[in-house]
Amino acid sequence: MQGIVIKSTGSWYSVRLENEKQVDARIQGKFRIKGIKTTNPVAVGDIVTLKETEENYVITDIQDRKNYVIRKSVNLSKRSHIIAANIDQALLIVTLSHPTTYTGFIDRFLITAEAYHIPTIIVFNKIDIYTEAEKEKLTKLMAIYTKIGYKCVAISALKEANIEELKTIMKDKTSVVSGHSGVGKSTLLNCIEPKLKLKTSEISESHSQGKHTTTFAEMYELNFGGFIIDTPGVKAFGLIDFDKNELSHYFLEMRALLNECHFNNCQHINEPKCAIKAAVSTGEIEEFRYNNYISMYTDDEEENYRDKGY
Known part of the structure; x- marks a missing residue:
């Protein structure tokens, strides 16, 4: 029998079967010794084959993934952690305050998604609390990323502003939602699908950061068509x-x-007659995007937390 993994807790997996029945399953031991360079051999969104035993269900095979999105693992003995697989699109939730999402983080996510062939929509949340300066910054960033080729949406999950536009984008697709802790992912999902009743938490006043309310990635079915994958808050994306x-x-x-x-x-750093550097000097390419390219090239992960320009 086949099914799709809708939740992973590390040792157990919740699988939605083709008849919509939901079962808990373990993975067959051999998956642990395949030399997989990730902390999780099975991820939410994986299509798997199962067999039923006297004690439980066992995942015996994983279909090839059409794509996946990964982040650096906190487990230093492994190289990466697969957040989700077989995704139609990613929704990157961004906030310009409480907490601040810097372009260094945005661009690392976009580049990672681009490398794994996942279209990304940038969702600017919490527009109801922005100052005039932050609204001006929002307008500029949305114009920049739209010109580059990314769809941008400005919303307030708390005030339910522009949520219908977002629902139209999500309809009949499998979307993964990601972003820093505290940007309002759980609030947004509750707004889109009230029956979920996901736990939310207050922002830490001392650090302007959210507390992790999502521990494991989990997939939910949407009543208007499609699926949404909620992910733990991500501090940084390593390449x-x-x-x-x-x-x-x-x-x-x-x-x-x-x-x-x-x-x-040409690596667009020190070489002469470089079209990329010329485009930066004329403003055709934004300087902060070029700076983020340099920080990724030199593997300066601190650029996730600070910006030059934006």
Whole structure:
């Protein structure tokens, strides 16, 4: 029998069977010794084959994934953690205050999603609490990312502003929701699907950060069609198994100019006659995007927490 993994708790997996029955299952031992370089051999969204034993259900096989999104694992003995698999689109929840999501984090997420062929919609939440300066910043960022090619939506999950627009985007698709802790993912999901009644928490006043209310990734069915995957709050996205020579290919505005560089192997840092650096100097490519490219190229993870320009 086959099913889709809707929740992973590390040792047990909740699987939704083709007849919509939900069962708990373990993985067959061999998955643990396949040399997989991730902390979790099975992820939410995986299509799996199961067999029923006298004691429980056992996952015996995993279908090839069409895509997945990963983050660096907190377990240093492994290289990465698969957040979710077989995704139609990612919703990156961003807030300009309480807490602040910096473009360093946004761009790392976008580049990771681009590398794994996952379209991303940038969802700016909490617009009901923004100051005039933050509203101005919101307008500029939305214009910049829209010009690059990303769909942007400004919402307030708390006040239910522009939620219908977001529902239209999510209808009949499998969407993964990600972002820092405290950006309002659980509040948003409760707004979109009130029956979920997900736990939410207050923002820490001392650090302007959210507390983790989602411990494991979990998939939910939407009453208007489609599925949503809620993920734990992510502090940072590390670039895993990236070839630095291909990093610029995942910046959409750079990709269009790569053939115009004088050198075929141009890395757009110190080389002369570089089309990318020329585009930055004329404003065709935003300076903060180029700075984020440099920080990724040099693996400066601190750029997740501070910005140059935005």
